[in-house]
Amino acid sequence: MLKVVDLRKSFNNIEVLKGISFEVKEGEIGVVLGKSGAGKTTLIRCINGLETFDSGEIIVDNIEIRNSDDMKNMRGQIGMVFQNFNLFPHMTVLENITEAPIKVLGKSRKEAEKIAIDLLRKVDLEDKKDDYPFQLSGGQQQRVAIARSCALMPKVLCFDEPTSALDKENISKIQEIIRRFKDNGMAILIISHDIAFSKEMADKIIYIKEGILVDEKDIDLN
Ligand SMILES: Nc1ncnc2c1ncn2[C@@H]1O[C@H](COP(=O)(O)OP(=O)(O)O)[C@@H](O)[C@H]1O
Ligand SMILES: [Mg+2]
Known part of the structure; x- marks a missing residue:
């Protein structure tokens, strides 16, 4: 449903996404886990079309997105829940x-x-x-x-740090609700630095460190 291929993005000649590739299927929850500054928000903003990217591809439901024109046609296909909700x-x-x-x-x-x-x-x-x-x-x-x-x-629903402002009780509530949407066949992408939450929710964890994917053993969230 959502496929990211070799995504690269620089700010002022500093590359913050150094070739990111992963896939989240229909009815699956993918969690991108990494510490502050790893590039998580930049990644999710590129996927949502809030930020342009330098190279690579984002594929949603078999439609390829390479530039901002492609992005316009994708309006509504990717939903985003912001860290501060933006109501x-x-x-x-x-x-x-x-x-x-x-x-x-x-x-x-x-x-x-x-x-x-x-x-x-x-x-x-x-x-x-x-x-x-x-x-x-x-x-x-x-x-x-x-x-x-x-x-x-939307076919894909993205969350940037959904647990950062919540207490324990609200975290289990949000987990329950996210699972309802997953069970309806949506592909869900969650950005997080919360290991416990990620392990509980994810069908797949994508570990990111300094803009590249790493193995679980190479990640240090402290
Ligand atoms: N608009 C921007 N201009 C310049 N640098 C940015 C911008 N947005 C993010 N960065 C830099 O990109 C890196 C990754 O940031 P970010 O994606 O917010 O990480 P995370 O969400 O994992 O904490 C950081 O070094 C940050 O300073
Ligand atoms: Mg962030």
Whole structure:
């Protein structure tokens, strides 16, 4: 479903991704594990089209992405849940989720709301649809962000450090919810520096150190 081939990216002549290749299949969770500065956020931003890359390929559902034009055609195929959730503060939970289906996919409000309610049920937040983000806990905001990303029905869902702002209880909740989407056949890519979380969730762990893939034994997260 998601395939990354020899991806390279430099900032100011310093190469931060030095040829990264891996694959995450349908219904699989891939975790990219590495310490701070390893290049994880850059990698996920390239995959999401938020950052250009210098060479290599990103293949989603057999469609190859090499440049920003290819990226435009991919809109909606890759969902992203940001570290700080990035919800629209002036919109209710329901409006946060229906915004993109209406504006990007041209769905009617009624149709978009039906999709949103189904998704809110899936993240166990059906009763919060009329709340504003500030009325929700961090864990709840994150689940709204997941519902919002999934409203465009992406093939691949990406998370940047999903556990970094959560306590233990919310970590198990997010694990449960991510598994629900996996079981529905989505390919999931999680960026993390949390070994316990990664080992519990991953079908496949991709270890990254200073912009290259390494073996488990060569990784040092301390
Ligand atoms: N926009 C940027 N401009 C210059 N350097 C950057 C930029 N973004 C990231 N970097 C550098 O790339 C390296 C990898 O960063 P990042 O991908 O954020 O790592 P991680 O998410 O694993 O902590 C770091 O050395 C960082 O300083
Ligand atoms: Mg990061």
